Amino acid sequence: MPPLEQVLIERIAGIRARDSWAPILVVAPTGRILTSLRRLILGRGRTIWAVHLLHHRALAERIVESAGARPLRVLRGRQQKDLVAGLLSGIRDRNPLERSASESGGALSALLASLRDLREALVPPGALDGEAGPLPLARVYRAWSSELERLEGAGLGDAVSLARQAGRLAAGAPIIERAAAVLHFGAYDLTGANRDRDVVHNHATAIGAFQIFSDQCFVERSR
Incomplete structure:
Protein backbone atom coordinates (compact mmCIF):
# COMPACT_ATOMS: atom_id res chain seq x y z
CA MET A 1 0.00 0.00 0.00
CA PRO A 2 1.40 3.46 -0.87
CA PRO A 3 2.68 5.36 2.21
CA LEU A 4 0.14 8.17 2.00
CA GLU A 5 -2.79 5.79 1.71
CA GLN A 6 -1.38 3.78 4.62
CA VAL A 7 -1.35 6.89 6.81
CA LEU A 8 -4.96 7.62 5.86
CA ILE A 9 -6.13 4.08 6.64
CA GLU A 10 -4.33 4.15 10.00
CA ARG A 11 -5.87 7.53 10.77
CA ILE A 12 -9.37 6.22 10.01
CA ALA A 13 -8.77 3.14 12.15
CA GLY A 14 -7.54 5.30 15.03
CA ILE A 15 -10.58 7.56 14.87
CA ARG A 16 -12.91 4.59 14.75
CA ALA A 17 -11.19 3.01 17.75
CA ARG A 18 -12.02 6.11 19.80
CA ASP A 19 -15.54 6.56 18.41
CA SER A 20 -17.40 3.53 17.11
CA TRP A 21 -20.29 5.23 15.32
CA ALA A 22 -19.73 8.91 14.48
CA PRO A 23 -19.41 9.38 10.70
CA ILE A 24 -15.98 9.85 9.14
CA LEU A 25 -16.15 11.94 5.97
CA VAL A 26 -13.38 11.28 3.45
CA VAL A 27 -13.33 13.82 0.62
CA ALA A 28 -11.34 13.44 -2.61
CA PRO A 29 -11.22 15.43 -5.86
CA THR A 30 -11.77 12.56 -8.32
CA GLY A 31 -13.83 9.41 -8.66
CA ARG A 32 -10.67 7.45 -9.42
CA ILE A 33 -9.17 8.34 -6.06
CA LEU A 34 -12.42 7.50 -4.27
CA THR A 35 -12.59 4.10 -5.99
CA SER A 36 -8.99 3.37 -5.00
CA LEU A 37 -9.62 4.35 -1.38
CA ARG A 38 -12.78 2.25 -1.27
CA ARG A 39 -10.84 -0.81 -2.40
CA LEU A 40 -8.12 -0.19 0.16
CA ILE A 41 -10.61 0.17 3.00
CA LEU A 42 -12.57 -2.94 1.99
CA GLY A 43 -9.35 -4.85 1.38
CA ARG A 44 -8.38 -4.63 5.04
CA GLY A 45 -10.75 -7.53 5.72
CA ARG A 46 -12.42 -5.75 8.63
CA THR A 47 -15.53 -3.61 8.42
CA ILE A 48 -15.12 0.06 9.30
CA TRP A 49 -18.53 1.52 9.97
CA ALA A 50 -19.82 4.90 8.82
CA VAL A 51 -16.98 5.92 6.54
CA HIS A 52 -18.42 8.15 3.81
CA LEU A 53 -16.32 8.61 0.66
CA LEU A 54 -17.39 11.79 -1.09
CA HIS A 55 -16.48 14.02 -4.01
CA HIS A 56 -16.58 17.79 -3.39
CA ARG A 57 -19.99 18.15 -5.01
CA ALA A 58 -21.45 15.23 -3.08
CA LEU A 59 -20.17 16.73 0.18
CA ALA A 60 -21.75 20.07 -0.68
CA GLU A 61 -25.08 18.41 -1.47
CA ARG A 62 -25.00 16.42 1.78
CA ILE A 63 -24.35 19.58 3.80
CA VAL A 64 -27.23 21.46 2.19
CA GLU A 65 -29.63 18.54 2.62
CA SER A 66 -28.48 18.03 6.20
CA ALA A 67 -29.31 21.67 6.92
CA GLY A 68 -32.85 21.10 5.67
CA ALA A 69 -32.48 22.94 2.36
CA ARG A 70 -32.60 21.87 -1.27
CA PRO A 71 -29.24 21.83 -3.09
CA LEU A 72 -28.93 24.09 -6.11
CA ARG A 73 -29.11 22.10 -9.32
CA VAL A 74 -25.80 22.33 -11.15
CA LEU A 75 -26.23 23.04 -14.85
CA ARG A 76 -24.86 20.33 -17.13
CA GLY A 77 -21.91 21.07 -19.37
CA ARG A 78 -24.09 21.40 -22.47
CA GLN A 79 -26.40 23.79 -20.66
CA GLN A 80 -23.47 25.93 -19.49
CA LYS A 81 -22.08 25.99 -23.02
CA ASP A 82 -25.43 27.10 -24.44
CA LEU A 83 -25.66 29.77 -21.74
CA VAL A 84 -22.26 31.22 -22.66
CA ALA A 85 -23.18 31.12 -26.36
CA GLY A 86 -26.33 33.09 -25.57
CA LEU A 87 -24.36 35.68 -23.63
CA LEU A 88 -21.92 36.08 -26.52
CA SER A 89 -24.75 36.57 -29.00
CA GLY A 90 -25.93 39.56 -26.97
CA ILE A 91 -22.56 41.34 -27.05
CA ARG A 92 -22.09 43.99 -29.70
CA ASP A 93 -18.69 44.87 -31.17
CA ARG A 94 -17.15 41.60 -30.04
CA ASN A 95 -13.43 41.43 -29.50
CA PRO A 96 -11.40 38.70 -31.30
CA LEU A 97 -11.76 36.24 -28.40
CA GLU A 98 -15.52 36.70 -28.26
CA ARG A 99 -15.84 36.37 -32.05
CA SER A 100 -13.76 33.20 -32.08
CA ALA A 101 -15.86 31.61 -29.33
CA SER A 102 -19.03 32.58 -31.19
CA GLU A 103 -17.86 30.94 -34.40
CA SER A 104 -16.06 27.82 -33.17
CA GLY A 105 -17.35 25.09 -30.88
CA GLY A 106 -13.81 24.29 -29.76
CA ALA A 107 -13.09 27.91 -28.88
CA LEU A 108 -16.40 28.12 -27.02
CA SER A 109 -15.48 25.04 -24.94
CA ALA A 110 -12.07 26.55 -24.15
CA LEU A 111 -13.69 29.82 -23.12
CA LEU A 112 -16.13 27.99 -20.84
CA ALA A 113 -13.23 26.12 -19.21
CA SER A 114 -11.50 29.45 -18.51
CA LEU A 115 -14.68 30.92 -17.04
CA ARG A 116 -15.06 27.90 -14.77
CA ASP A 117 -11.45 28.16 -13.60
CA LEU A 118 -11.92 31.83 -12.73
CA ARG A 119 -15.12 31.10 -10.84
CA GLU A 120 -13.60 28.19 -8.92
CA LEU A 137 -12.61 37.79 -21.49
CA ALA A 138 -13.52 40.38 -18.81
CA ARG A 139 -16.83 41.30 -20.40
CA VAL A 140 -18.12 37.77 -20.87
CA TYR A 141 -16.85 36.73 -17.41
CA ARG A 142 -18.78 39.58 -15.83
CA ALA A 143 -21.91 38.61 -17.78
CA TRP A 144 -21.39 34.93 -16.90
CA SER A 145 -21.04 35.66 -13.18
CA SER A 146 -24.10 37.91 -13.16
CA GLU A 147 -26.22 35.35 -15.00
CA LEU A 148 -25.25 32.57 -12.59
CA GLU A 149 -26.14 34.77 -9.62
CA ARG A 150 -29.53 35.42 -11.23
CA LEU A 151 -30.10 31.70 -11.82
CA GLU A 152 -29.29 30.90 -8.20
CA GLY A 153 -32.56 32.61 -7.31
CA ALA A 154 -34.32 29.94 -9.38
CA GLY A 155 -32.43 27.08 -7.73
CA LEU A 156 -29.84 26.66 -10.50
CA GLY A 157 -26.13 27.42 -10.81
CA ASP A 158 -22.68 25.94 -11.32
CA ALA A 159 -20.43 23.95 -9.00
CA VAL A 160 -19.28 27.17 -7.32
CA SER A 161 -22.89 28.18 -6.66
CA LEU A 162 -23.43 24.86 -4.89
CA ALA A 163 -20.18 25.15 -2.91
CA ALA A 171 -22.36 26.03 10.48
CA GLY A 172 -24.71 23.85 12.46
CA ALA A 173 -25.36 21.32 9.68
CA PRO A 174 -25.89 17.95 11.42
CA ILE A 175 -23.68 16.04 8.98
CA ILE A 176 -20.72 18.20 10.04
CA GLU A 177 -21.54 18.55 13.73
CA ARG A 178 -21.89 14.79 14.12
CA ALA A 179 -18.76 13.90 12.17
CA ALA A 180 -15.83 12.40 14.03
CA ALA A 181 -13.54 13.81 11.35
CA VAL A 182 -13.39 15.27 7.87
CA LEU A 183 -10.37 13.98 5.95
CA HIS A 184 -9.38 15.45 2.59
CA PHE A 185 -7.21 13.16 0.48
CA GLY A 186 -5.25 15.02 -2.19
CA ALA A 187 -4.53 18.74 -2.19
CA TYR A 188 -5.40 19.55 -5.80
CA ASP A 189 -8.91 20.95 -6.19
CA LEU A 190 -8.63 22.16 -2.58
CA THR A 191 -8.50 25.74 -3.81
CA GLY A 192 -10.85 28.62 -4.28
CA ALA A 193 -14.47 27.66 -3.74
CA ASN A 194 -13.68 24.16 -2.46
CA ARG A 195 -11.12 25.38 0.07
CA ASP A 196 -13.39 28.24 1.11
CA ARG A 197 -16.14 25.75 1.90
CA ASP A 198 -13.83 23.40 3.81
CA VAL A 199 -12.36 26.28 5.82
CA VAL A 200 -15.91 27.16 6.83
CA HIS A 201 -16.34 23.57 8.00
CA ASN A 202 -13.19 23.74 10.08
CA HIS A 203 -13.66 27.10 11.78
CA ALA A 204 -17.44 27.57 11.99
CA THR A 205 -18.49 24.07 13.05
CA ALA A 206 -17.58 21.50 15.66
CA ILE A 207 -15.46 19.18 13.55
CA GLY A 208 -13.45 16.67 15.50
CA ALA A 209 -10.53 16.89 13.08
CA PHE A 210 -9.80 18.36 9.67
CA GLN A 211 -6.86 16.73 7.97
CA ILE A 212 -5.37 17.07 4.49
CA PHE A 213 -3.36 14.19 3.04
CA SER A 214 -1.10 14.91 0.09
CA ASP A 215 2.55 14.71 -0.85
CA GLN A 216 2.92 18.47 -0.45
CA CYS A 217 0.48 19.20 2.34
CA PHE A 218 -0.24 17.51 5.66
CA VAL A 219 -2.39 19.58 7.97
CA GLU A 220 -4.40 18.61 11.01
CA ARG A 221 -6.60 20.69 13.25
CA SER A 222 -8.53 19.23 16.14
CA ARG A 223 -10.81 20.46 18.89
Missing part, protein backbone atom coordinates in the same frame (compact mmCIF):
# COMPACT_ATOMS: atom_id res chain seq x y z
CA ALA A 121 -10.61 30.36 -7.98
CA LEU A 122 -13.10 32.96 -6.64
CA VAL A 123 -11.70 35.66 -8.92
CA PRO A 124 -14.10 38.64 -8.81
CA PRO A 125 -15.16 39.97 -12.24
CA GLY A 126 -13.65 43.37 -11.47
CA ALA A 127 -10.21 41.79 -11.09
CA LEU A 128 -9.98 41.48 -14.89
CA ASP A 129 -10.18 45.24 -15.37
CA GLY A 130 -6.50 46.19 -15.45
CA GLU A 131 -4.90 49.62 -15.65
CA ALA A 132 -4.29 49.11 -19.36
CA GLY A 133 -7.92 48.15 -19.90
CA PRO A 134 -9.98 45.02 -19.34
CA LEU A 135 -8.64 41.61 -20.35
CA PRO A 136 -10.27 40.05 -23.46
CA ARG A 164 -21.12 28.63 -1.73
CA GLN A 165 -24.58 27.43 -0.73
CA ALA A 166 -22.96 24.68 1.34
CA GLY A 167 -20.57 27.18 2.89
CA ARG A 168 -23.46 29.36 4.04
CA LEU A 169 -25.24 26.40 5.62
CA ALA A 170 -22.24 24.47 7.01
